[in-house]
Amino acid sequence: MTRLTLALSGDCMATRGALITSDPAAAELREVLHATDFAFTNLEVVPDSGRGHPVHNAAGGGCLIADPGVIDEITAAGFTVLGCANNHALDLGVNGVLDTMDLLEAKRIPYAGIGADLPAARRPVYVDRPGGSLALISCSSTFLPGHEAAAPSPDLPGRPGLNPLRHSATLQVTPAQMDMLREIDGETGLRARRAEARTLLGFDPAMPSPDRLSLFGTRFQAADTPGFTTTCDPKDVDEISQWVVEARRRADLVMVSVHSHEPGSTPETPGEFLRDFAHRMIDEGADIVVGHGPHILRGVELYRQKPIFYSLGNIVSQIELADRVPAEDYAKVAAGEQLTPGRYFAELSAHGRRLFAPHCQYWQSIVPVLTFDDGALLGARLHPIELGFGQPVHRRGRPRVAGPIDAKDILTDFARLTEPYGATVTVGDTGTGELVVDGS
Known part of the structure; x- marks a missing residue:
């Protein structure tokens, strides 16, 4: 019998030292x-070695x-395998992602999700331990165009980047609403501006069929009832x-690790495409799908007795302690004096009144520890984590096991988030919880 244990966590945004205090x-x-x-x-920071250049308008609001x-700090804390596909992986461009790969390989740290081209970024990393092996595949649905790795052609090398999980969103509208959109398209002159495209392509790219319309960067489809849905790119999924x-x-x-900021009907639920993908x-x-990205907890589902964690929030968040800020980011905030990194983040957060600082759930998380016997999930212990909500910047x-009161609150909320998926989370008296698995 092969018994293996696996600890999971969410986004690790380490920019300073002593992650374990x-x-x-x-x-x-x-x-x-x-x-x-x-x-x-999930390594959501670029460890800069000096080769890369900041990318303008980095996805997620800054570099x-x-x-x-910080890589040594992360491994000293106990992390042994890293997912690297996320919307900050290319904050320093192609050279930055190549530097990240070189650094992790030099330190012999297993990672997945980025590569010198698309086939390399898609591949799993294999991690061997005396008791058995783990394969990790890392992908991201949140990224800027051009951050995704590209395959080589017979004429050119591929593009370094991340492993993409592309998706599309469609707004479903009634026939009457579709008629109104077509009227707006015609009367504002938008349709006339597509004359060249119609001449070259032989059809109007904004109207691929009578019941579909692409307008203002959004896809609309006629339906009996209005709604909103998202779907995966089938080629990426395949x-x-x-x-x-x-x-x-x-x-x-x-x-499989998947970084996805995109919400479903509420911030606490994943986009429809993500559940289909998982x-x-x-x-x-x-055996496991682990999600992260929205910086808050989402629920867990047991699908075919395999766990899907839709988001594990944050395990380290030192965004405001980053010491290297691009000029474009400095330009986003107004200040009457010379900006420094500390002043920049203070202005950006309105001195703690907006963004992440005032939201307690951003500073709480869970570390599940899963136990497998011959590939079957035997148990899942849930360790509540808190990151110092309300403390000075x-x-x-930096993470620590939550005290009894916070632990109970975190687990109770996680149990609530899990209910829609039909799974059960128990809240123990010892500061930990359990994901109830058949036979456990």
Whole structure:
């Protein structure tokens, strides 16, 4: 019997040192991580080695750049395998992502989700331990155009970048609403401006069929009832699925990491496409799907007795301690004096009154520790984590096991988020919870 343990976490935005502080509750977290066969986190920061250049209008509202030494801090905390596909992976452009790869390879840290071209970014990384092996595939649905890796052609090399999970959104409108949109399209002159495209293509690209219209960068489709839906790019799903099938043959455990900011009907629910994607990954052979991106917790689903964590929030958040700010970001805030990194982040957050600082749920998370026997999920212990909500900027953002009161609140809320998926989370008296698994 092969018994393996795996710790999961969300976004790791480390920009300073001593991620595990002298607080005994922080040391307790480190012990949890070090005691597992594998400990995963999503590396959402670029460890700058000096080759890259800041990308204008980086997805997510600014660059997340740190000294390469943060990688040593992350591994010292206990993390042993990294997902790298996310909307900050290319904050320093192609050279920056190549630098990240060089640094992680030099330190022999397993990572997935970025590569010198699309085939490399798609591939799993295999991590071997005395008790067994893990395959990790990392992808992202949130990124700027051009951040996705591209395949080589017979004439040109591929483009370095991340493993993309593209998706599309469609607004469903009634026939009467569609008629109104077509009227706006015609009377404002938008349709006339597509004359050249109609001449070259032989059809109007904004009206591919009588019941569909693309306008203002949005896709509309006629339907009986208004609504909004998102769907995965089938080619991306098929290509990622091929690597899941491959990994299933070559590792004891297969995990898919997906970075997705896109919400469903509420911020606490994932986009429709993400749930479809997660189910497909399990169908193809994945044992775990772990999500992150929205910086808050979302629920967990047991699909075919395999866990899908739709978001594990943050495990480290030192965004406001980043010390390297591009000129375009400085220009976004008004200031009467010379800006420094600290003043920039203070202005950006209105001195703690907006963005992440005032929201308690941003500073709370969970680290699940999963136990597998011969690939079957035996149990899932949930460790509530808090990151210092309300503390000064230089003190918050580093993780520790939550105290009894906060732990109960975090687990109770997580149980609420999980209910719609039919799974059950129990809240224990010892500061931990359990994801109820059949037979546990």
